[in-house]
Amino acid sequence: MYDVFITKASTYLPNEPVSNDEMESYLGLVNDTPSKARALILRNNKIKTRYFALDKNGKSTHTNAQITAKAVEGLFDDQFKKEDMQLLSCGTSSADQIQPSHSSMVHGELNIGKSVEINTSTGLCNSGMNALNYGFLNIKAGIKDNAVCVGSERMSAWMTADKFNHEAENLKLLEERPIIAFKREFLRWMLSDGASAFLLEPKPRENEISLRIDWIDFYSYAHEIEACMYSGCEKQEDGSLKSWAEYPAEEWLNQSIFALKQDTKILDKYILVKGAESLRTSFDKHELDPDSIDHVLAHISSGYFKEGLKEEFANVGLDFPWEKWFYNLSEVGNVGAGSIFIAVEQLMNSGNLKKGERILLCVPESGRFAYSCALLTVC
Template identity: 80%
Template sequence: MSNEVYITKSSTYLPNGPVSNDEMEDYLGLVNGKPSKAKALILRNNGIKTRYYALDKNGNFTHTNAEITAKAVEGLFDDQFTKEDMQLLSCGTTSADQIQPSHASMVHGVLKPSHSIEVNTSMGLCNSGMNALNYAYLSVKAGAVNNAVAAGSERFSAWMTADKFNHEVENLKLLEEKPIVAFKREFLRWMLSDGSGAFLLENKPRENQLNLRIEFIDFYSYAHELEACMYSGSEKQEDGSLKSWAEYSSDEWLNQSIFALKQDTRLLDEYILKKGAQSLRASFDKHNLDPNDMDFVLAHISSNYFKDGLREEFAAVGLDFPVEKWYYNLSEVGNIGAASIFIVTDELIKSGKLQKGQKVLLCIPESGRFAYSCAVLTVC
């Protein structure tokens, strides 16, 4: 017999203060010593007004990803649940501080409870946070543990500082090419943010407060149909395949920004919304759900550019959610990848808008090679 699983507490950690659009290059630096020509256009389209960086204006890092994650997890601890009560820690991120050891192991090391616990790390892109949540959810549901902490986090700023791109610019100069960073690389400098969010999952709801019961979490991948759209540690080839960093020389790692996070914006525009609608329709059919029963729709989007298009694509497959049901915070906190859905859910929980019996729909796209997840939560 499986257990019901409840989100009994949520937490967000955003490092330092909000950074305005005009301040971004004060923190990230100037590539080739010049202001970006693409920045204004990208910001106008994505609609992000402020974001957070684990950086100061001197380019010094103020937090590691593991420390950012630990801060969100610590926000879950109280008189009813201390770090000594934690049985499982499941963490998802795109931007771990190192290739090995695992990110969750590093977070466990920062938290330093007095006991050994099970740790799980999910690596990938935006869905890595939901993968981490799913592992925690299934562990509690199966009765393997009574509680689990799931977290999503990013420290993208460390990938986006100007020095990471200057080697490529110098190489382009030597080749007498136009000395700018390719748009597919620069695009993401103005999209991404740092931060973390965490949920406490338990097999019983807490009394005298609102809890969110997880009804299901579904995942869909379209990698069998589509090539990679967002990638790092590799370079896309003419046939759409990815050539691994391990197949390049160490000089090429710098000159071609092999480790930079890149986005094929052509593929993004063509498929991200269409496949998102297809996957969500499949979940609604699988669980025999009525879209009218959803009270809040929390869709992770990378840019406000996609807002209207996403609603239209959903409506085209019979999922016509009224505008007033959609809940976003992208403009205020930026795109925090694997952490975004945790953070917006935490904000909704603390907004005072939720009432018992309401249903919350979570939708998370991942453009890496077009993977999607969704979940339904019931307020109880």
């Protein structure tokens, strides 16, 4: 078995940062009416700027595959040329199409002139970590000499007003208030576009910072809890999900079936406590001392969870002082599967890391409550 190192990281964020006041200029007004929930949601999530692959007319400027390819291209240099790439592993929850796979489309965008192995991880926020794990295991087993792993999102195109206007019009016809449900609107003000890529190799780079991946663990609580975040379906009274394929085609628009939705009631109840439970399991499994951790990078969807997450960790004996936490949510926004990659890239290239330091990664996924965590060592 080989050691595995992140030897280079690269981030691509499309266009210029978008402020809170500008958001509806890009996403548009549902039913030509300013959102009443927007200010409250933004105040709670504490996001100040984010990135959209849109112009101010709501027109797309990049596909997810293009954003991802841009991040990958940032890895190429004199030590690692594009034709050297052996494995491309991509994770996203917002692929541009149902089929073919996201990694296929990214491979096509890269124009590297050769065949490579590809892997696509789908789902929600953990899809990026799953893509990383696939590359990690291939290098560790000696199957590949290098792997490029990417987490990306392009959710803005899912959140433009035209995706919800038909539902609002249908509510008018039913003589109901033409306001889309909170479970749909909530996420319009939460999500951001971007991608970040890691180069994995079995040796660290000389005279440069590399990060050794010591382990990656995953946990799912789908055996205990119903779905919380979902798309392409509608949640039923008993908590089950009814697939888009079971609805007449006209209902896809009437009920915004393909919109990304979140059940905020069970989100609050489970997201933090199960995250702490899973992390405690990993610390016990690896006999890891919390005091040995120098940097804590935890993906959170909203600043609303920041204090609560620290408290829940402390409740299971993992009381990390604030000076060890690294957050970039307020500037970058919630990039889903790409968030933890972007945070690692920023810290890795900050010039603040010292050899021997340990970096803890924590990623929750509210789809049906799945979690991942990893330990990196600075080399």
